[in-house]
Every structure is written in C-alpha cells, then in structure tokens.
Amino acid sequence: MTQPQNILGMDIGGTKIEVSLFRLHHQSIEKFIPFHTDSTHQYSIELVDDQRIPTQRDNGYEDVLSRIADLVQKVLNDNNLKVADISSLGIGLPGSVDPNTQQMLKGNTNIFVGKDLKADLSKKLGSQFSIQIENDANCFALAEALCGAGQKYRTETGVNFNEETSIGIILGTGVGGGILLGGKLLKGKNGGGAEIGHTQLISNGFNCYCDRKGCVEQYLSGPGFSQYFASKSPTMAEDPPSSKDIFAMAEDQKPIALRIIDDYQNLLVQFLANLNNILDPDYFVLGGGVSNQDIIYKGLEEKLYKQTFLKQSRPRVYKNTLGDSAGGLGAALLPFLEEGILK
Template identity: 75%
Template sequence: MSNFKFILGLDIGGTKVEVSLIKLYEEKKEELIQFTTDKSHSYSLEIIDTRRIPTERDNGYEDVVKRIAGLVNSVLSSNEITVSDISSLGIGLPGSVDPSTQQMLKGNTNIFVGNDLKQDLLKALDAHFDVEIENDANCFALAESLSGSGQKHRDSTGVEFQEETSVGIILGTGVGGGILISGRLLKGKKGGGAEIGHTQLISKGFDCYCGRKGCVEQYLSGPGFKQFFTSKSPTMAEDPPSTKDIFKMAEENNPAAIKMINEYQDLLVQFLANLNNILDPDYFVLGGGLSNQDLIYKGLEEKLYKQTFLKESRPKVYQNTLGDSAGGVGAALLPFIEKVILK
C-alpha cells in the first residue's frame, strides 16, 4: 500500500507558466523536503518533474488554458501517470483571488480576470480532482512557512505550524506578500488581504500604478531599487547599472553603492517594523531576486529589533530555502492545507 499522493502545482505568471508534479508522503523521508505540522504529523515532498512554457497572454484566455492543459498532460504522460492518479491541483495566479468564487479579480495578467479557470481547466483536462486557486505571493508564503524556512524555525523552537504567525515577502518585479495566522492564509473579504506592497512607505513618494504615492513596491522591488538609485544618483540616470551590478560594486567597497544599499535596507527595516508591530510574527521569510543578495541581511534583525515595540519579542528574518520551486510547491500544497491540515 503506497503512502503517497501525487499532487500538482501550477505557478502562473505574466511571462511563464510552470507545472510541478509532486509526490507527497505522509512520513518523514530523510532525502526529501520534510515538514511537520504538529507533533504527530510529518510529511515529505518529492518534486518529480517541473517544466515551464511561456504564458503568451496576448493569445487570449482560451489559448492559454489549452496550452496549460497540454503542459499538464505532457508532464503526466512523461511520468507514465494519468489524471486519475492525481489527488489535487493548486494554482497560483498573479493577482487577488476572490476566496468565495476562486476567480481572479485584479492583477497584472488581465486575461484571467472574470474567468472560471478552475472549471475551464478541469474540463480541458477531463479531470475531477480538487482544485484551489490563490494569489502567487500567498503560495510563496505557504510553501516557505510550511516546508521551507518555517520548518527550520520549528525545528529550532518547537513551535507548531498551527500556532505560528509568519509573513512571506517577495522582493521581485513587484513586492507581494502572504500572511499566515495559525496555519491559515489571511485572505480578507475578497482576496485583497496581505497586499503589503501597496502600503505607503514614503509620504509624497513615487507614483504607483495602483493610484497611491510612495508604495513599498516603488522602493523595495527590483525596478523600485533601480528607480530609487537613479533618483539619488542623477549622474548615473542616463545609463544606470543593473541591481546586481550595484550589489557587486558595494562588495568591492564602492561608497555610492554602499550608501544606496544602506538606504534600501533602512527602508526595508521600516517596512518590516510596521508589519512587525501589527503582527508580532514568529518570523519573516524573504523571496524574489533581491532576497538573494546577502548584503540586505547584514545587521537587519538588529536594526529591526531597535524598531520593535515589544522588546521581549525578537524579530527573525529568513532567506527563503525553496528558491524558484516555492511558487509551484505552495500552489500544490493549497488543497492539502485546506482539506488535510485545517479540516
């Protein structure tokens, strides 16, 4: 009798769609990604196969659904399994997803807005398994808190998953966030919860596409970092170095680059401190391109502690451990968390 299930995760973005075929074991297996939810429940994940295609959203919704179904079928047939072997499918979308209808209401890839992706994909696959759809940053937060950095935290503290509060933050093309409280994603009334990239960091700051000024995303995302840098260094505005180059320059002791990264980190501290004083989370996990730069973590927890109201609670900030797999893993774990852990 096998003690595993096949689950699927789809990480759908504006530029690419990635599918992950995962074996979920109800036991600890040393060589795999392991996690425990409480003292008597341990699991392991084995990512069997991952493959991606370009979204090509300009071709329209129906074409995208057809090609996603083709992608799923190709990963199944290469691994000699069929849709009837799959227990569930989770999908991460780049926008706010209404928890009651599972449809995307707003995001950067408008073709999904107002469409019933769950039903359309089940139909295209001729499948009947459970499907859950969530915002992609929520998928990142779920993956990292359940099976990534959060597991390391629980190993060292003994806290259980359903007792903890955690915040996952993507510092990437934009700034997205996911908040888990007692093992549950904070969704809000219509799925607009944890849109932390659109909270104000700088009064009268840069205009944001959301209509506000000085949003976190305009400073702490990759493009925001560059925008902030060129506003401070007008001489470099014509031909600005890439974000990676600025970090490299700082490592080589370039004073302008060091100053810039310090200012970036100060803003990151302000952002985290605001969240910390609202939530007092067990930990933060950072993902996205900028989270791979070691310099942003230098002295970060100490600076954050100085801004913490409750001095008995020391903030913890982790770098992600799942890397690019987090989106697909988090998506795949959505039905699991709804039907197994929180049942």
C-alpha cells in the same frame, strides 16, 4: 500507512508557466523534503517532474488555457499517470484572487481576470480532483513556512506550524506578501489581504500604478530600487543601473552603491517594523531577486528589534531556502491547507 499521493502544483507567471508533479508521502523520508504540521502528522514531499512553457499572454485566455491543459497532460503522460491518479491541483496566479469564487480580480497578467480557470481547466482535463487557486505570493509564503525557512524556526523553538504567525515577502519585479496565522492564509474579505507592497513607505513618494504615492513596491522591488538609485544620483539618472548592478557595484566598494544599499536596508527595516507592530510574527521569510543579496541581512534583525514597540517581540528574518521552486510547491500544498484533504 496511507499510500503516497500524486499532487500537482502550477505556477503561472507573466512570462512562464510551470507545472510540477509531486508525490506526497505520509511519513518522514529524509531524502525528500520532510515536514510536519503538528507532532502527530508527518509528511515528506518528493519532486517527481517539473516542466514549463512560455505564457504568451498576448495570445489570449483560450490559447493559454489550452496550452496549460496540454502541459498537464504531457507531465502525466511522461510519468505514466492518468488524470484519475491525481489527488489535487493547486495554482498560483500573479494577482489578487477572490477567496469565494477563486477568480483573479487584479494583477499584471490580466487575461485571467474574471475568468473561471478552475472550472475551465477541470472541463478540459475531465478531472474530478480538487483544484485550489491562490495569489502566487501566498503560495511562496506557504511553501517557505511549511517546507522551507520555517523549518529552521520550528527546529530552534519547537513551535508547531499550526501555532505560528509568519510573513513571506517577495522582493522581486514587484513586492508581494503572504501572511500565515495559525496555519491559515490571511486573505481578507475580497482577497485583498496581505497586499503589503501597496502600503505607504514614503509620504508623498514615487507614484505607484495603484494610484497611491510612496508604496513599498516603488522602493523595495528590484525596479523600485533602481528608481531610488536614479533619484539619488542625478549623473546616472538617465540610464540607472539595475538592482543587480547596484549590488555588483557594492562588491567593488563603490561608495554610492554602498550608501544606496544602506538606505534600502533602512527602508526594509521600516517596512518590517510596520508589519511587526501589526502582526507580531514569529518570523519573516524573504524571497525574490533582491532577497538573494546577502548584504541586506547584515545587522537587519538588530535594526528591526530597535524599532519594535513590544520588546518581547523579536522576529527572525530568514532568507528563503527553496528558491524558484517555492511557487509550484506552495501551489501544490494549497489543497492540503484549504481543504485538509491530506490529513
């Protein structure tokens, strides 16, 4: 039996940085998160420690890099481990990552753009282990497919992870996505694959910072939803409620909120139907703040089915099961996926 391996996952966001230490067991252990990629390889993942610091991106790259290295070192020290005891590190960044250089090309925390974080962090830590960097929405999609909602699908259908197509979508401050085809992340030539938040939902709609109009993100993210509400309710346009407040208003049966949420769901269906007709996935998994609102799932699969071109195509739409821990876990699993180092 292969010994358990210590693996690290790092979730870097605009406001906080989280480092998680996991132990990967090469067998199924019920009290941790058991998962498998096919019928012969069984694993389970144990969360050992989890620490975070504020990003403080205004301090610049060098400062953030030093504090990241210190945080990794602290997690190791607190668990009586040395750098040499670690098998791999995966990092999720809030932006598009070049699949060849693993450098961030574009994103909201632009201090990382064009920086060789992989080499710089390796140097600071004096590490030899494998480091993989990926877009954070891809990390979310990977974690949910392998260890989260995807497990429900495989239990129901008997399909293997390596054979399925799944799409993870974060409906949060923005809209991000990750696509897994046959156990591999779809990245595209430059790392711009699966930027599904910047596909057009409404012709000539709200302006987007990406220079297009009517992007998905401008309607289905939390702020986008609030913006949409403002456009439909002139009396509240000056100071529109947040997406969370709109859902709270719906719980109080406020007609305007119920109407706007119905619109939101219809737009979400359009978006999922577009993706479905391109990829015909086994399932979708939704994450991010808006995904926690149960009302958006009511009748959603049936509405989606009415819009699929091929009637054999009947994708499931799952709410995430891992919550906020998906980012760090997905990052930790990256080297596993990319290099197959933990067969």
